[in-house]
Amino acid sequence: MPASPIADLPGPIVVACHDAGAANLLLPLVAQAGRADVRVHAAGPAAAIAMARVASALDEGDPAAAIAGAGTCVTGTGWASGLEHEARVAARAHGVRSIALVDHWVNYRERFVRDGVAVLPDEIWVTDAYAEAEARRRVPEVPTRRVPNLYLAEQVAGLPPPETIAQAELLYVAEPARATWGRETPGEFQALAWFLSRLPDLDLPRPLTIRLRPHPSDPPGKYDVFLREDGEPRIVLDRSADLRGALAGARWVAGCESFALVVALEAGRTVYCTLPPWAPSCRLPHERLVHLKHLGPAT
Structure with missing residues (x-):
């Protein structure tokens, strides 16, 4: 070290x-x-x-x-x-x-x-x-x-390589946007909803489970409207004690521009930036970050 x-x-x-x-x-x-x-x-x-x-x-x-x-x-x-x-x-x-x-x-x-x-x-x-x-x-x-x-x-020490993880799970790391980007809905809700709308365009296996990890500052129940135990994809709250635990079971990670995305990249995960086309540009400069807004129009 x-x-x-x-x-x-x-x-x-x-x-x-x-x-x-x-x-x-x-x-x-x-x-x-x-x-x-x-x-x-x-x-x-x-x-x-x-x-x-x-x-x-x-x-x-x-x-x-x-x-x-x-x-x-x-x-x-x-x-x-x-x-x-x-x-x-x-x-x-x-x-x-x-x-x-x-x-x-x-x-x-x-x-x-x-x-x-x-x-x-x-x-x-x-x-x-x-x-x-x-x-x-x-x-x-x-x-x-x-x-x-x-x-x-x-x-990232000791985290399993993503290819060794058997379950098809994606970790979504939420964070307050503190902006509405010219619309009525908080930005973090816009980003999550837009990400879910783009899922059919991503080459992810089915059935897929999305574990939604709220920000530490989020009040309880903030994202309950997005949760669904039955459906495709299945969306549940992440109950991991810390980010490292949350990453251990995830092959893919998504979010706006949290430092957690940087950790996920370092851990070898495929990481998606979910800022929609009408939001400001992502401030993370990392080359392996996949920007969904650059993947072309939704199908």
């Missing part, structure tokens, strides 16, 4: 993260480094991840105060909070080197702007070649480094 880049950073090290994406990528690196001089400031979705990964390193104090005496500040780049941005502001004010991990493939410069003020890090970390190329193109003045994606490696 590749060594954690955190192992060689000047200490003490302050890590600040809020959104789940960066936390899932950063905190395994913190855990693997095994350094006693790392303090993690986590809030929002990252808090539970930090408790599971690096409980002994958690610090509930003011991250700005900790940064004043730090050697390095490492942050995520989420949108849902000012925690990470404020940590970079503090790092700049105290002359502390700051590193920011970007866990997606879009809006690179925008992630470092709040209220019209840009605070760039001293280094950007990414975890794949697509993101590395985009970071170098969008923020050329900041050095970019590709670091190991331990989270992705954990998710």
Whole structure:
């Protein structure tokens, strides 16, 4: 397994993260480094991840105060909070080197702007070649480094190859679209309904079972209108404890643009993007992703 880049950073090290994406990528690196001089400031979705990964390193104090005496500040780049941005502001004010991990493939410069003020890090970390190329193109003045994606490696470790799975099951990974794309129905419902309408055009065996996996933020019963125990295809809720368990029994995976699709690609599954033709373009750049909107008109 590749060594954690955190192992060689000047200490003490302050890590600040809020959104789940960066936390899932950063905190395994913190855990693997095994350094006693790392303090993690986590809030929002990252808090539970930090408790599971690096409980002994958690610090509930003011991250700005900790940064004043730090050697390095490492942050995520989420949108849902000012925690990470404020940590970079503090790092700049105290002359502390700051590193920011970007866990997606879009809006690179925008992630470092709040209220019209840009605070760039001293280094950007990414975890794949697509993101590395985009970071170098969008923020050329900041050095970019590709670091190991331990989270992705954990998710796919030990999963069976799809060709060894006997049952004909497709995993549909739902996620809130937070947009209606000019129509009255939430985007996630439009995408699922459009996907079901395109099933006859896909070379999938029959009978087929679709296991529908709601997003963690979805309320119970959100997708009940789509469920059908009897029919073709059979559509049931996925009851797996985690994504890895859900992928273990699926030969095919579908969804809009969740990171779960990236995990499924890494696990060798055939993966369909279900964004309909009237929706915005998918932001996942991965070449093996099958975009249903590009397969031509429905038959």
